[in-house]
Amino acid sequence: MSGPSPDTDRSTKAGAARSLTTVPPALRFLTCGSVDDGKSTLIGRLLYEQNLIFDDQISALERDSKKHGTTGDDIDYALLLDGLEAEREQGITIDVAYRYFSTPKRAFIVADTPGHEQYTRNMATGASNAELAVLLVDARKGLLTQTRRHAVVASLLGIRHVVLAVNKMDLVAFDQSIFKSITKNFAQFASDLGFKEIVPIPVSARYGDNVSSDSANMPWYSGPHLLSCLETVDAETDSDGKPFRMPVQWVNRPNSEFRGFAGTLTSGSARPGDEIVVLPSGQTSTIKTVTGSDGDLALAGPGNSVTIVLNEEIDVARGDMLAALRDRPQVADQFAAHLVWMANEPLLPGRSYLMKINHNWLTATVTDLKHRIDVNTLAKLAAKTLAINEAGVCNLSVARSIAFDSYACNRATGAFILIDRNSNETVAAGMIDFALRRAANIHHHHSTVSKSARAALNHHRPAVLWFTGLPGSGKSTIANLVEAGLHARGIHTILLDGDNLRHGLNKDLGFAEPDRVENIRRVGEVARLMTEAGLVVLCSFISPFQAERRMVRELLPEGEFIEIFVDTPLEDCIARDPKGLYRRALAGEIKNFTGVTQPYEVPQDPDLHLMTVRDQPAALAAQVIDDLARRKIF
Amino acid sequence: MASLEPHTRRLEDEAIYIMREAVAEFRNPVMLYSIGKDSGAMLHIAQKAFYPGKLPFPLLHVDTTWKFREMIEFRHEIARRFGLDLLVHVNEEGRARGASPVSDSGTHTQVMKTEGLRQAITKWQFDCAFGGARRDEEKSRAKERIFSHRSANHLWDPRQQRPELWRNFNTRIKPGESMRVFPLSNWTELDVWEYIRAENIPVVPLYFAKERPVVERNGALIMVDDERLPLLPGETPRNLSVRFRTLGCYPLTGAMLSHADTLDDIIDEMRASRHSEREGRVIDHDESSSMEKKKREGYF
Numbered sequence: 001m002s003g004p005s006p007d008t009d010r011s012t013k014a015g016a017a018r019s020l021t022t023v024p025p026a027l028r029f030l031t032c033g034s035v036d037d038g039k040s041t042l043i044g045r046l047l048y049e050q051n052l053i054f055d056d057q058i059s060a061l062e063r064d065s066k067k068h069g070t071t072g073d074d075i076d077y078a079l080l081l082d083g084l085e086a087e088r089e090q091g092i093t094i095d096v097a098y099r100y101f102s103t104p105k106r107a108f109i110v111a112d113t114p115g116h117e118q119y120t121r122n123m124a125t126g127a128s129n130a131e132l133a134v135l136l137v138d139a140r141k142g143l144l145t146q147t148r149r150h151a152v153v154a155s156l157l158g159i160r161h162v163v164l165a166v167n168k169m170d171l172v173a174f175d176q177s178i179f180k181s182i183t184k185n186f187a188q189f190a191s192d193l194g195f196k197e198i199v200p201i202p203v204s205a206r207y208g209d210n211v212s213s214d215s216a217n218m219p220w221y222s223g224p225h226l227l228s229c230l231e232t233v234d235a236e237t238d239s240d241g242k243p244f245r246m247p248v249q250w251v252n253r254p255n256s257e258f259r260g261f262a263g264t265l266t267s268g269s270a271r272p273g274d275e276i277v278v279l280p281s282g283q284t285s286t287i288k289t290v291t292g293s294d295g296d297l298a299l300a301g302p303g304n305s306v307t308i309v310l311n312e313e314i315d316v317a318r319g320d321m322l323a324a325l326r327d328r329p330q331v332a333d334q335f336a337a338h339l340v341w342m343a344n345e346p347l348l349p350g351r352s353y354l355m356k357i358n359h360n361w362l363t364a365t366v367t368d369l370k371h372r373i374d375v376n377t378l379a380k381l382a383a384k385t386l387a388i389n390e391a392g393v394c395n396l397s398v399a400r401s402i403a404f405d406s407y408a409c410n411r412a413t414g415a416f417i418l419i420d421r422n423s424n425e426t427v428a429a430g431m432i433d434f435a436l437r438r439a440a441n442i443h444h445h446h447s448t449v450s451k452s453a454r455a456a457l458n459h460h461r462p463a464v465l466w467f468t469g470l471p472g473s474g475k476s477t478i479a480n481l482v483e484a485g486l487h488a489r490g491i492h493t494i495l496l497d498g499d500n501l502r503h504g505l506n507k508d509l510g511f512a513e514p515d516r517v518e519n520i521r522r523v524g525e526v527a528r529l530m531t532e533a534g535l536v537v538l539c540s541f542i543s544p545f546q547a548e549r550r551m552v553r554e555l556l557p558e559g560e561f562i563e564i565f566v567d568t569p570l571e572d573c574i575a576r577d578p579k580g581l582y583r584r585a586l587a588g589e590i591k592n593f594t595g596v597t598q599p600y601e602v603p604q605d606p607d608l609h610l611m612t613v614r615d616q617p618a619a620l621a622a623q624v625i626d627d628l629a630r631r632k633i634f
Numbered sequence: 635m636a637s638l639e640p641h642t643r644r645l646e647d648e649a650i651y652i653m654r655e656a657v658a659e660f661r662n663p664v665m666l667y668s669i670g671k672d673s674g675a676m677l678h679i680a681q682k683a684f685y686p687g688k689l690p691f692p693l694l695h696v697d698t699t700w701k702f703r704e705m706i707e708f709r710h711e712i713a714r715r716f717g718l719d720l721l722v723h724v725n726e727e728g729r730a731r732g733a734s735p736v737s738d739s740g741t742h743t744q745v746m747k748t749e750g751l752r753q754a755i756t757k758w759q760f761d762c763a764f765g766g767a768r769r770d771e772e773k774s775r776a777k778e779r780i781f782s783h784r785s786a787n788h789l790w791d792p793r794q795q796r797p798e799l800w801r802n803f804n805t806r807i808k809p810g811e812s813m814r815v816f817p818l819s820n821w822t823e824l825d826v827w828e829y830i831r832a833e834n835i836p837v838v839p840l841y842f843a844k845e846r847p848v849v850e851r852n853g854a855l856i857m858v859d860d861e862r863l864p865l866l867p868g869e870t871p872r873n874l875s876v877r878f879r880t881l882g883c884y885p886l887t888g889a890m891l892s893h894a895d896t897l898d899d900i901i902d903e904m905r906a907s908r909h910s911e912r913e914g915r916v917i918d919h920d921e922s923s924s925m926e927k928k929k930r931e932g933y934f
Binding site for chain 1: 637640641643644646647648650651654655657658679682683684685686687688769770773776777792795796797798799800801802803804806807808819820822907909
């Protein structure tokens, strides 16, 4: 090992040293910053200096340093944390690693997060549970895009305390002016990020300057070293002084005598006799008992997992929120929020995603993407979509009203995740800004003549026949024949297709993915209104994405959406090419053409599967009409 | 009973939260019970999480048939005392083939533990399995999610882990897939022992020092727990005061010389130790990423 030797006596005790006085909950922090700024090295060094690495781990580290190390003959501390094979081979951090250590003053849980831009989402993951961020900067390079990005993401995720660790000071001859200039630049950049406190510290992670002891190389610096800063920072918990909130996680009903609501207090306190409200229902009650892990409690506080029994018998289910009667959260089905996008597939406004929020699963749609945030300048940029690792502000609409707080007020009850309905991947982290009142002010007007009354007058039931397939597969031809057949049977119909909608209602939309999604959403809404009028609505749209077809299905009552897959092999469509579009697309004249440059997601389980290679259009139309009769549409 | 430090209380609250979330979200959860101290702490927390109700899931022990005898006795005793629904699964095919940790430790672990666990999950169609693993045990575990997805073939893909934000767990799985859930993810070894002491949780006597017959093999002290351990030429069991820091298959579990026979002594000894917890595990030392390999294949 080279450089100043850390003050460690290997014969003394290792592992977690702990004082005998009360141990507060651990400080949860993360390390972030650009790749190669030395995040893993800094934490590795800190653990080493604190004598928190076991002998057998040191020998493994020495072995691994020879094999994978990036520091020549020295120990590569980063290998203590980069635990995955792929990470060790490439010498980079890919995923968040959690390390646990304590000093006589405090216990710590540190999330060591990756610096590469492509893994920004993992950094956001580490930030979501942290109270403090140690942001590293390479003294030679100054603030990089990725430094700024991580500062923005930390701020978005509600971190209020930042340690700006200006690392590799040994490589700039411990020059104070460099440290000062980086510190000043960062303060300017971060002035709008809402940090409560920024502590700049000049360090050398590799040689241990200002890591857990004061550096002799930088006598001009009089502030705390990193460890002493972490030990003393007052990262007041998020929930201090906030009103009572407990999202109901699980209803405990072991027998008919006992009905308790289990959950974890995200803020405030609960004691027997407290008046509470259950949201979104708005029913009120008082707390009878609060059972903690050691029996009944006189008082439960933030973070406690409890089971609450109420005095009144009211309807409470998982996903409801118990809240202070006189200081309630918001309730809405539309709200504005910040999003950090985490999936390879970009955000598509109008697409239906799943949202998990406060133990609720809801379908959710981004109704309006207001802007993307430029992480270099914090400028608001117009955007139609968010790509992986991008952040933006949007309006969302969810399937039913739920209770929440703004994220700025409560990091637990104001946060949500979005999930892709096909892959089940987590695609976004969301932070709610405020409820949109529009939803509250538009009340559904109940009309006297009901949908069923209209259907009775028509002598048939309404339905949506959704023809989907490749361009040129024969959708419109078959749909036309079906409409003619239905009309002849006295059934009231309307045919919607790309031609009559894109020339009017949807003429503002193009053919890129976000526009295709919005196109289908509007068609779905129009079709739904027409079923209210009692019509059989024939819709002929390529509708390439499974998610949008499902979205329309879910707009309608069970059984009213009939998905008809017009299945024609691509070669046949190209050969047929009734509008000459394939020829132009293949020649590169048309962008975003389904089947050529855009994917078509084949229906997994259509209600009707029409094979055009087997039957003529008239026979296929007859199949559809027979099927409607079987379904008792007429 | 000593009251818990706020630090430990927070960890307990978190573990309760995790267990309740899994029970609320999954159709058929199970708790993997390894008989060790972490399982003991996890079981104790589960009883609190669902109080006054009973545990809303069974326990499962994947028995490799080479556990210490005292572990199996302890398992019977705990199941009886708490009235637990305890399932035991042995990979009978592996037993018939004569898999043995003495002749080939790698294959034995793969067949009797990893494959055994996969068989059991498939057999009872569990969609969620609690495990007592902690992130401080090992480097690849430090990277694993609290709700850790397994494919329909029980495989873990460390490169494709879902981001785990706040404590808002994405519990969605497709048919045949499953989730491993680790309520003690954020606990350290010391946290577990302090919790066991504060809550007076029973643990297998093997954790306490006592004179036991051992032989020294490849630098490890292996206990001669029954007649199945063939003695090598020149090996004579010696009675030494030893205890175990972790428990597994006895021929693969190294003992440590110790006189710590109370919880206080164990905690003091651990604080002074210069060695990590898994050092006594023979199977972990093949190479630095061997745990990741085993985990990808479905090992806990």
